[in-house]
Amino acid sequence: MKRKHRRLMFVLFAxxxxxxxTALVLTALEENIVFFHSPxxxxxxxLPAGRTxxxxxxxxxxxxxxxxxxxxxxxxxxxxxxxxPIVYTGILPDLFREGQGIxxxxxxxxxxxxxxxxxxxxxxxxxxPPEVADALKKSGHWKETDGTxxxx
Amino acid sequence: xxxxxxxxxxxxxxxxxxxQSTLPLAGAARGHPGWMALGPAAALGQLIxxxxxxxxxxxxxxxxxxxxxxxxxxSHSAKPLLYKITGVWGNHEGSMLLWxxxxxxxxxxxxxxxxxxxxxxxxxVLAVQGxxxxxxxxxxLFTSNPFDRLAMPPADxxxxxxxxxxxxxxxxxxxxxxxxxxxxxxxSFAVAALIEGRVTAAWARWVRPWTLAAWSFLTIxxxxxxxxxxYELGWGGWWYxxxxxxxxxxxxxxxxxxLHSAIVVEKRDTLKSWTVLLAIFAFSLxxxxxxxxxxxxxxxxxxxxxxxxxxLFILVLLIIAIGGSLALYAxxxxxxxxxxxxxxxxxxxxxxxxxxxxATACATVFLGTLYPLFLEALTDEKVSVGPPYFNATxxxxxxxxxxxxxxxxxxxxxRGDLGRAMSRLWIAGLAALGVAVLSYVAAGGDxxxxxxxxxxxxxxxxxxxxxxxERIKLFRAPLGESLSRARGLPRAAWGMTVAHxxxxxxxxxxxxxxxxxxESIQAMRAGDSVEVxxxxxxxxxxxxxxxxxxxxxxxxxTVTRDGRPVAVLTPEKRFYPxxxxxxxxxxxxxxxxxxxxxxxxxxxxxxxxxxxxxxxPLVPWIWIGVIVMGLGGALSLTDRRHxxxxxxxxxxxxxxxxxxxx
Numbered sequence: 001m002k003r004k005h006r007r008l009m010f011v012l013f014a015x016x017x018x019x020x021x022t023a024l025v026l027t028a029l030e031e032n033i034v035f036f037h038s039p040x041x042x043x044x045x046x047l048p049a050g051r052t053x054x055x056x057x058x059x060x061x062x063x064x065x066x067x068x069x070x071x072x073x074x075x076x077x078x079x080x081x082x083x084x085p086i087v088y089t090g091i092l093p094d095l096f097r098e099g100q101g102i103x104x105x106x107x108x109x110x111x112x113x114x115x116x117x118x119x120x121x122x123x124x125x126x127x128x129p130p131e132v133a134d135a136l137k138k139s140g141h142w143k144e145t146d147g148t149x150x151x152x
Numbered sequence: 153x154x155x156x157x158x159x160x161x162x163x164x165x166x167x168x169x170x171x172q173s174t175l176p177l178a179g180a181a182r183g184h185p186g187w188m189a190l191g192p193a194a195a196l197g198q199l200i201x202x203x204x205x206x207x208x209x210x211x212x213x214x215x216x217x218x219x220x221x222x223x224x225x226x227s228h229s230a231k232p233l234l235y236k237i238t239g240v241w242g243n244h245e246g247s248m249l250l251w252x253x254x255x256x257x258x259x260x261x262x263x264x265x266x267x268x269x270x271x272x273x274x275x276x277v278l279a280v281q282g283x284x285x286x287x288x289x290x291x292x293l294f295t296s297n298p299f300d301r302l303a304m305p306p307a308d309x310x311x312x313x314x315x316x317x318x319x320x321x322x323x324x325x326x327x328x329x330x331x332x333x334x335x336x337x338x339x340s341f342a343v344a345a346l347i348e349g350r351v352t353a354a355w356a357r358w359v360r361p362w363t364l365a366a367w368s369f370l371t372i373x374x375x376x377x378x379x380x381x382x383y384e385l386g387w388g389g390w391w392y393x394x395x396x397x398x399x400x401x402x403x404x405x406x407x408x409x410x411l412h413s414a415i416v417v418e419k420r421d422t423l424k425s426w427t428v429l430l431a432i433f434a435f436s437l438x439x440x441x442x443x444x445x446x447x448x449x450x451x452x453x454x455x456x457x458x459x460x461x462x463x464l465f466i467l468v469l470l471i472i473a474i475g476g477s478l479a480l481y482a483x484x485x486x487x488x489x490x491x492x493x494x495x496x497x498x499x500x501x502x503x504x505x506x507x508x509x510x511a512t513a514c515a516t517v518f519l520g521t522l523y524p525l526f527l528e529a530l531t532d533e534k535v536s537v538g539p540p541y542f543n544a545t546x547x548x549x550x551x552x553x554x555x556x557x558x559x560x561x562x563x564x565x566x567r568g569d570l571g572r573a574m575s576r577l578w579i580a581g582l583a584a585l586g587v588a589v590l591s592y593v594a595a596g597g598d599x600x601x602x603x604x605x606x607x608x609x610x611x612x613x614x615x616x617x618x619x620x621x622e623r624i625k626l627f628r629a630p631l632g633e634s635l636s637r638a639r640g641l642p643r644a645a646w647g648m649t650v651a652h653x654x655x656x657x658x659x660x661x662x663x664x665x666x667x668x669x670x671e672s673i674q675a676m677r678a679g680d681s682v683e684v685x686x687x688x689x690x691x692x693x694x695x696x697x698x699x700x701x702x703x704x705x706x707x708x709x710t711v712t713r714d715g716r717p718v719a720v721l722t723p724e725k726r727f728y729p730x731x732x733x734x735x736x737x738x739x740x741x742x743x744x745x746x747x748x749x750x751x752x753x754x755x756x757x758x759x760x761x762x763x764x765x766x767x768x769p770l771v772p773w774i775w776i777g778v779i780v781m782g783l784g785g786a787l788s789l790t791d792r793r794h795x796x797x798x799x800x801x802x803x804x805x806x807x808x809x810x811x812x813x814x
Binding site: 006009010013014017018021024025027028029031032033034035036037054066069070071089090091092094095105130131134 | 315386448449450493494495496504508509512515516519520523533534535536537538540541544545548549673674675733734735736751753756757758760762764
């Protein structure tokens, strides 16, 4: 094999690999992207039930209720314009508390309740998830003081 | 006063960085030895002044000087001493100070141990190192000064985030930074080589130990972070493909590729411009990682307080560093001509495959991590990309890399014989089959893909052993000869075998823990039992116990298997009054084949506690495997030191003899 042929082979090999990887990435992205929606989006946009999405907002004061089984928790989140009821089975993060900005991943049920598979609160109480901050800004209830810890 | 000395140290270090990045460079271009000599001196001076600054900040933390804003915001007088010290880098300003200190450490190391480098190369490497230091010192002084004073010092500090009050903080960030920042040396070597317009085998031999050191530190650092999250967060998992985790994994992937391509440059004098590019990428990805973590542009479970303005500053630094080095690369790379040719089936070919796969894996992780940013910038849609994407892309790319990893080392340089290599690997094939069948049966016929993954780990492990056996002619020569061959084997060869075996152990742990984890969530009262993966967990109740600066609710589980006691687990829920926060302390008992993992949450109205219990098979193997990998890196490094440090004569020869084949 001449040098030119060898190089050509490497290039072909690399192109095939690149193509395969691109195909892999595109299909994986297509199937696995999770869109974020604010409670207002959920209320106004008529989102399909059963698709995995993320929602986020502030946990409504005094909305946290433990169900009879002892491990399922129901609570509401708000972007100050609309609220969204959420149920979650499992142990909530340590920083989950009333008034805290959280993001939940799961599915919207047909009855309008959001069934969370995962609840994300942060390691740091001054941290606000950027999506939640934006949702609050959109609904006009953003105060710089509860922002992303500019003090820190 | 102490704080002002620290601040002064920072300013002096900045001045030295300015000198280090300009005059010696001009000196190297004009052949002015006096100016060139400034480089190493400035590098050492930087280390001294940054060491001083770091010591000053540590002192302010130890004596709880709350007139320093940084201490007041992140420390508390009642905190145990260990966390006062580690708290120095448990916040943004302090961690950036640690960052530049380690950068200066590597700069000084090049100045001290680079005696056998050609003088112009050493000086140029130091100059590039100085430029990076200059940028980050500016960043610290203008946006993140840890020595800012408060006009009205508070009576006590606000305390350290309780999650960070853990021995993990003592080790994870320093190791991670030693890795991240360590790649700056490879970057500086690459840029210096581009300035010189020359990449030689000798260059690769000098770059390798620095890359190896950074890689070993980063490997350990990532694993420490993963381990810390595993036992501290109480979620039972050790990796979430979270942006902050990916930020540390990206430079690791690029660095691993660099480590391997540098071998090809050293031994065969080819793949030069690619290697230079990888060196630039590895450090660029470290910078991008710093940006992602510091700016808070992506939602992360590990995010701490951030400031977008600082993110912007780092972004500008990033653009200058990456853009500048890539522009230089574009101009100079065509001059880096390679001489050697090789067949597709050869050691070089195998290393190239390794590089292509690692680079592709790196690209897919990069894309998935930053995709939400791209999409939001283009369409204003908010999305997140989670573990399913990464599993669907990363695993299929990395699996062939593991297959090839066993074969590559058995191929000869230049032209290899695939059939011969495969025929030597028959025992590895057998091991793969055996392990796959065994784990399939052990898992009760659950998860054929996972069983194949276990087989792959078995293949790789035996492959590494076969390669070692080949080298020492085990069973083909008398045992005595094999032993003496083993003793005579270069440390780098041992290092490779050990590191590859470590990867196999990690692969087994990752596969098994991902596929066969058992999780059980329930409400329990004292006396209740639950069965998880054949173990019976009996909840004995909860007691309140005091801690140094917290109060803990400690639950007790007795674990039995077939009536025989196995372990007592005492998970805690801690409350820190200063921060008004809870933390979860998981209790873990390891059998070395699996972890039994228990967590308690808050009690319900009826006195029942929410509890979560996991059976995590082979998770300990991940930590063991990583330690083995780090050991392999260290072994290989000791070899390098002998070969790079000892012969003084290379200095004289370096200019003329360097291009000679090693």
